[in-house]
Amino acid sequence: MREVASRDEAAFKGLYDRTSAKLFAVVRRIAVSEAAAEEALQEAWVRIWNHADRFDPSVASPMTWMTTIARHAAIDAIRKGPERVSKTAVVIDEALADTLPAPGTATDGMTGAELRRCLEGLEPDRRGMVLLAYSYGYSREELSRRFDKPVATVKTILRRSLIALKECLGGR
Structure with missing residues (x-):
């Protein structure tokens, strides 16, 4: 560089x-x-x-x-441009398929299947926010516009979703 x-x-x-x-x-x-x-x-x-x-x-x-x-x-x-990111459900499906570890692989002591299962346990909008934020780099402001929710609500949803994921993964 x-x-x-x-x-x-x-x-x-x-x-x-x-x-x-x-x-x-x-x-x-x-x-x-x-x-x-x-x-x-x-x-x-x-x-x-x-x-x-x-x-x-x-x-x-x-x-x-x-x-x-x-x-x-x-x-x-x-x-x-006139193009848009696919609807949230499609983005979620692609993110689950493309950015998470494969079901048989281990990452930091967890398997891809465990992470997928925990993500799928979140409500679709919450899962979408988590994946868009952490897989695609969306800011809280971008998520606020996309999901039509105040930024403070998005921050709360992300925080609670991450807590739920951590609990689902056994505190890892």
Whole structure:
């Protein structure tokens, strides 16, 4: 990232070659169409190039930092255009399928099946808020608009939902 921050085009091309497929997968899960995903990915790469000097390795890994930028670019692209994120139920189904561990895998002492079971135990709107917030990076303000609830209510719902998930997972 230091080389990209110093405007080294070869380093940027190498970074692009190594990570563009993963970043495209991130934006494609958010965007409704492939065209919207491509537009969002292009915007993400412009942001990465223009803001590489802001990358702080003490805060996040390069991939985490770029993934966050890509997610935000996808959300911004959707807001600008006529396309929209799929309805909450579809987003939830895709998020459960695409972002959670596979049913047989273990993550921090829990299996993907346990996490899925606990998420599915939440009411659909609550599950949607949790997944949109923690899988897609939606802010509380964005969730407030999407679910037509005050920001304070969204904060409360997220907090209570996370407590319920923790309890369901046995306090893990």
